[in-house]
Each structure stands twice: as C-alpha cells, then as structure tokens.
Amino acid sequence: MKRAKNLYDRIATQENLREAFRKAAISKRSKKGCIDFEADFQTNIQKLRSQLINETPDIGRYRFFTVRDPKNRKVCEASFPEQVLHHAIMNVCEPVLDSYAIYDSYACRKGKGNRRALQRAGEFARKNGWYLKLDIRKYFDSIDHDVMMALLERRFKDERLLRLFAKILDTYHTTPGKGIPIGNLISQHLANFYLGVLDHWIKNVRRIKAYIRYMDDFVLFAGSAPELQIELNEIRIFLKKGLDLRLKNDIQLNNCYLGLPFLGFRVFPNHIRLSPRSLRRYSEKLREYETYYKEGFWPEKELSRHVMSLNAFTDGGDALQIRRLVIERFGMVYE
Numbered sequence: 001m002k003r004a005k006n007l008y009d010r011i012a013t014q015e016n017l018r019e020a021f022r023k024a025a026i027s028k029r030s031k032k033g034c035i036d037f038e039a040d041f042q043t044n045i046q047k048l049r050s051q052l053i054n055e056t057p058d059i060g061r062y063r064f065f066t067v068r069d070p071k072n073r074k075v076c077e078a079s080f081p082e083q084v085l086h087h088a089i090m091n092v093c094e095p096v097l098d099s100y101a102i103y104d105s106y107a108c109r110k111g112k113g114n115r116r117a118l119q120r121a122g123e124f125a126r127k128n129g130w131y132l133k134l135d136i137r138k139y140f141d142s143i144d145h146d147v148m149m150a151l152l153e154r155r156f157k158d159e160r161l162l163r164l165f166a167k168i169l170d171t172y173h174t175t176p177g178k179g180i181p182i183g184n185l186i187s188q189h190l191a192n193f194y195l196g197v198l199d200h201w202i203k204n205v206r207r208i209k210a211y212i213r214y215m216d217d218f219v220l221f222a223g224s225a226p227e228l229q230i231e232l233n234e235i236r237i238f239l240k241k242g243l244d245l246r247l248k249n250d251i252q253l254n255n256c257y258l259g260l261p262f263l264g265f266r267v268f269p270n271h272i273r274l275s276p277r278s279l280r281r282y283s284e285k286l287r288e289y290e291t292y293y294k295e296g297f298w299p300e301k302e303l304s305r306h307v308m309s310l311n312a313f314t315d316g317g318d319a320l321q322i323r324r325l326v327i328e329r330f331g332m333v334y335e
Contacts, residue, residue, distance in 0.1 A: 033080030060171030076181030
C-alpha cells in the first residue's frame, strides 16, 4: 500500500486557503465570523498560512449547542477560521481518504449520498431474502484517537500532516483518548474513514457481496437468517478487538419483504416509502413553517425556500403523493 506524502505544503498554499474560505463561506455570508474574516481577508489568510507553516494552529475554540434530529444531539461548531482550516485540509486529503472507501460506502462522498444509498439498498433487497441492519453505540463519542492515528498513518506519509491531525483530535474528548465532535467537517470525514476497516473486512474477509454503509448505519443482505446470525457474532468480535466499538442493542434481522428501515425511509424490494416517524416530522415541520409565514416572521420567499428544502428530503422515496396531500392540507401550492 503506497502512502500519500508531501501534502502539508499543498494545504498551506494561499490558493488552497482561498478556496477553503470560499467553501466555508457557503451559506454563512451573513454570519459574524465570516463577515469578520472577509473584512480583513488577506491578513486572515496569511495568518492561517503562517500558523500552518509554524505548526501552531489556533484550534479547539468550539461553540456547543443542541439540536433535535430527531433525538437530542450535542453539536460542535468550530470558529470560522478553523472551519476554513478544515476545508483546506480536506481539499487536499479527501481524495486520499476516499480512495480507501469501498463502492458501497455512501456518507461524505462526492457522487454518493443518501438517495443513492437507498437505491442501492432497494437493489440488494430485490436480490436477497433477508437483511441484518446494525449501527454503532455512541459512535462519534467512541472513536479511539490512537486507533484513528494508526489508521491515518497507513494512508499518509507526512509527519507534519499527521501531527496536525493529532492536534485536531486532541481538542475534543468524551473520555480520555476518545471521541470526536459532531458537526465539524473533519470529524465527518474521519468518522467515515474509521469504519472503512470494517468495510474491507466484511467485503474481503467475510466475503459478503451485498453490503452497504452510510456512516455508522450498515446493512448486510443474504439468502437466509442463519447466515446473517453468524455474521452478527463475527462483527461484534471484530468491532471490539479492531476498533474498540460496540453495536447498539437495536439489532434488526428480518425478511426484506417486510421492509428495511434505513435513513428515514422503509426500503421494500420494489418501492421505498417514508418511515412513519419521518412522515410525522415532515408534517410537523410543515406546520411550523406555515406558522412562521402566517405570523409574519417569514416572507413568502423564505417559506418557499424552507418547503423546497423539506421536500428534497422526501425525494429518496415514493413520496410525491404524500407531499401533495400535506401541502394541500395546509393551503400551500405544490410545484
């Protein structure tokens, strides 16, 4: 396996940092951090460049808040300059991490995403009688820093870059040596990369052809339940020994014709529907948006933007009729 090298200097170029700012600023132009950075743009770009060259990054200045999606999650937001740094790192390192990913890994990857993951799950459901759906208990909180660094060392031959990754990991702990924050760009990519070891083991050692993963949600398909029960036991052992992870107790082993719950949908062999919980959340959000509009908090343009975004989520399934019925119920016009 050939390791990538000489990447650090590319991260620190002014051209890369300017491109990183452009990406970090998307949808954040009105936020104070972005406004302040852009107000003295060249100085701030040079400051980031100097910090990289001197290996003194100003990182770990996090703002924490809670979102409900649908359960409460503690989300971490880095300072805007650090967000630019994260984009600068991933501009250069993302292709290396992506080259390790298997075909059927769908989170945080260009050309993939949840819609393609659902389509692939439907394809596997048509060809197999049974599925085993698993996910990781407290995944982001459980990622081991030493294991992560060992995995990164297999992909990168660049001591300065590895030291930078180690410094970023060290800014956040749930327990000593464990945990990465939900919400950071680098966290998303590293979390997806961490389970790449599981992907390759399942595909190359266990020889499972029908397998799909979206971050820490993953599904195996086979012709019978006993086959999958064997894999479940092997996966438990591998995760504990290799990655110091544990499965959630909510293990789902069932017939594909009864529907696979996956990414907010229910995947059947011949169609995909919104899950009851997702449909409920869709209706609740629509009511909330309508209230903002009727009470004058949002103009019609803002309402339309939010409704379009909400509808985009349902595009993964056979939900056209549902969208029309719900929107008509609240007096909105579907386009």
